Amino acid sequence: MQVGVFAKTFPGSEPAGVLAAVRDAGFAVTQFNLACAGLLSMPEDVPEEAVQAIDAAATASGVGLVALSGTYNMAHPDEAVRDDGLHRLAVVIKAAAKLSTPLVTLCTGTRNADDQWAHHPDNADPSAWADMAREMEKALQLAERHGVDLGIEPEQANIVTSAGDAVRLISEMGSKRLRIVLDPANLFERADPEAARAIVAEAVERTAGHVALAHAKDRFADGRFATVGQGVVDFADFIARLKATGFDGPLVTHGLSAEEAPGVARFLKGLV
Template sequence: MQLAIFAKTFTTTGALPVLRAVADAGYAAAQFNLACLGLPSMPDSIEPDAARSVVEASRQTGVSIAAVSGTYNMIHPDRRVRDQGLARLEVLAASCADMGTRLITLCTGTRDAEDQWRWHADNATDAAWSDLRVEMEAAIAIAERFDIELGIEPELANVVSSARAARRLLDEVNSKRLRIVLDPANLFEVADSAERHRLIDEAVDLLAAEIGMAHAKDRHADGSFAAAGQGVVDFPHFISRLQAAGFDGPLITHGLMEAEAPGVGAFLRSALEESGRA
């Protein structure tokens, strides 16, 4: 399993400075974000030289590009906002080869018009699911055109709010272009140890064949997010379940400050070692 980090964790700008910071902090790979180039995360255009600077920096530093962030609100209540996001997704997809990656991470979205990471009661409606299906089919058509994959993440605040919802979408869409990003801290808010383990086990059992990437952030006992190793997530258990399911892809940490990056990396390496002994 490859230890990785969100490139946006680091405050410097430019592909080479950012990926050098990733390497210096002890990580072998990164999930890139166009904000690291001083652009919007989902820009209206990407100059070829800007995209190629990412893969060149990857070669110079030895840091591979596991994915690039392409999150927009896929079920925003305003169709025009969704159309704009889809157009920007195509821009990003067209530059993936130049950036050295084949995976774009998505946000399945919320009916909240202001915050794509905030739950809205209408997320649970048939209309929201229908809009997601339409949007996802269009996104998959883009992925087919540019020979890339799309990663979705079960996330409590989004329409795909659980591993079961993710399984439903995978089965309904039935595309090898659609992959799962699994973050244990997004499977619960407040839960006891037994329930946390149950949710992790269920998610891996349901989604194992489609997991393309794992995320690693944590939660405090009160439900607030924390850097990996500072909360209640049992990472050796999570990692061992992934390994038992045959997953050997990137484990990407986020939700941490730049100064915490070396320590979090050390914690996750220890968890990887512990899971290997289990």
């Protein structure tokens, strides 16, 4: 299991500097964001020179690119906004293929038109799931064409809120290209350590065989997000359970400052 970090944890818009910072903080791999190459996270185009610069920086730093962020609101109430997001996702997927990056991470979306990570009461309406599923079908066609996997993450504010939802969507889509990104801190909002451990354990068991990438973020008992090791998530238990299912993929941390990164790298490497 390789320990990594979101590239956006570190400031800068030059891939060489960002990936050197990832390496120097003690991480072997990264989930890259095109903003770290001076582009929009979801650009309309990725120039060939940008691809070359990212590839050269990865080679020079020795940092593996295990995922590329491709999030847009797949359940936005405005179809035109979804269409634009899909167009940009196609650009990201093509870039991932050129970089030999195996996974593009998604956001299953929300009916909140202002924030793709914010809850909306209409998320529970069957039409929200239907719109997201139609979007996912189109996204998977792109993924199949370019030989890239897509990762969905159970997230309390989004349409796919739970491990059960994620497995359901994979079943409905019927594509081996659709995988799961499992972040223990996104599986609940408020919990004490015992309850959090039980929720995470059930999710790991439910998603076994479908997880392509694990995230490492924490929560305080009152619901606020926290840096790994400071909240209620039992990461030793989470990692042990992932290993028991046969998972040997990347464990990528985020939601931390650049200054905290070396300490988190040491903490996670001590567990894996």
